[in-house]
Amino acid sequence: MLDKLEYLLALATERHFGRAAQRIGVTQPTLSAGIRQLEERLGVTLVHRGARFKSLTPEGEQVLGWARRILDDVRNLESDLERARSRTGGRLRIAAIPTVLAWLPTLTVPFLAAHEGVSFEIVSHTAGEVLEAVRNFDADIGVTYLTNEAVVGFAHRRLFDERYCLLTGAVSGPLCQHRSVTWEEIAAVPLCLLDPSMQNRQILDETFAAAGTTIRPVLESNSMIALLTHVRSGAMATVLPAGMLEALGLGEVFRTIEIAGQTSERTVGLVAGPREPRPLLAAAFFDFAIAQAVR
Numbered sequence: 001m002l003d004k005l006e007y008l009l010a011l012a013t014e015r016h017f018g019r020a021a022q023r024i025g026v027t028q029p030t031l032s033a034g035i036r037q038l039e040e041r042l043g044v045t046l047v048h049r050g051a052r053f054k055s056l057t058p059e060g061e062q063v064l065g066w067a068r069r070i071l072d073d074v075r076n077l078e079s080d081l082e083r084a085r086s087r088t089g090g091r092l093r094i095a096a097i098p099t100v101l102a103w104l105p106t107l108t109v110p111f112l113a114a115h116e117g118v119s120f121e122i123v124s125h126t127a128g129e130v131l132e133a134v135r136n137f138d139a140d141i142g143v144t145y146l147t148n149e150a151v152v153g154f155a156h157r158r159l160f161d162e163r164y165c166l167l168t169g170a171v172s173g174p175l176c177q178h179r180s181v182t183w184e185e186i187a188a189v190p191l192c193l194l195d196p197s198m199q200n201r202q203i204l205d206e207t208f209a210a211a212g213t214t215i216r217p218v219l220e221s222n223s224m225i226a227l228l229t230h231v232r233s234g235a236m237a238t239v240l241p242a243g244m245l246e247a248l249g250l251g252e253v254f255r256t257i258e259i260a261g262q263t264s265e266r267t268v269g270l271v272a273g274p275r276e277p278r279p280l281l282a283a284a285f286f287d288f289a290i291a292q293a294v295r
Helices: 002-014 017-024 028-042 058-086 105-114 127-135 183-187 199-210 224-232 242-248 280-293
Strands: 047-049 053-056 090-096 118-124 141-145 155-162 164-169 192-194 219-221 238-241 254-259 266-272
Touching: 002 017, 002 028, 002 058, 017 028, 028 058, 053 058, 058 280, 090 127, 090 280, 105 118, 105 280, 127 141, 127 266, 141 199, 141 280, 155 280, 164 224, 164 242, 183 199, 192 199, 192 224, 192 238, 199 238, 219 224, 224 238, 238 242, 242 254, 266 280
Parallel strands: 090 118, 090 141, 192 219
Antiparallel strands: 047 053, 141 266, 155 266, 164 238, 164 254
């Protein structure tokens, strides 16, 4: 039955019978027959069919949720048993918001040093996508903003509070001669910022509004590289977390400037599914990260 659940998961991901079959290395007739066998066993229709795939039925969506969990449980069981046999190895999948990617090596590098044979897969997502990846078992651990409404149903722990600063060119960048700046002064210069889909940007919009001003960036992007290269040109400035900029070690062409009047900081933390038993590798990393954070 596990292979049939894999068929359903592939079909839900690709939304196309041919691509789903190719994804898992079977023929399309094999995949179609497997889905029908799963429907017969469960006694429900899982897929709305026409000339091509249309959608999952409500029952199909329900089974999909179980399929994700069952297949992830099997993957973690195999990983845990392998670690028990060899006491090494395992792959940990982390979904993280872009602004913590530069900071993550403070956790991953010492964890690798202490756990032989472990490897990481790190994917950048928006805050909402991080939670969705953990919820759908596409990530073992999430690193994202912790808000009361967002983390309901997740195991979660605080790592640090995010504080912002202005990043500008060291010689000719906007406001580069200032020792500190206000939100009002920042709003008046050419800014490049993350796009509005990113929670970091939403936090900044709220902060500027609370300061009684609005911003009209001259450039928006979902790429941190795009922001840094435009700041490097000297024509623009940006606002980013101080911890991220410290971790990047950007060098003398950039200058970071404190922002006066910061009254609210956002908490960044770990999230994981509320599962018992928690997979050994995910549990080890979760505990390790918390221990590092409280030092």
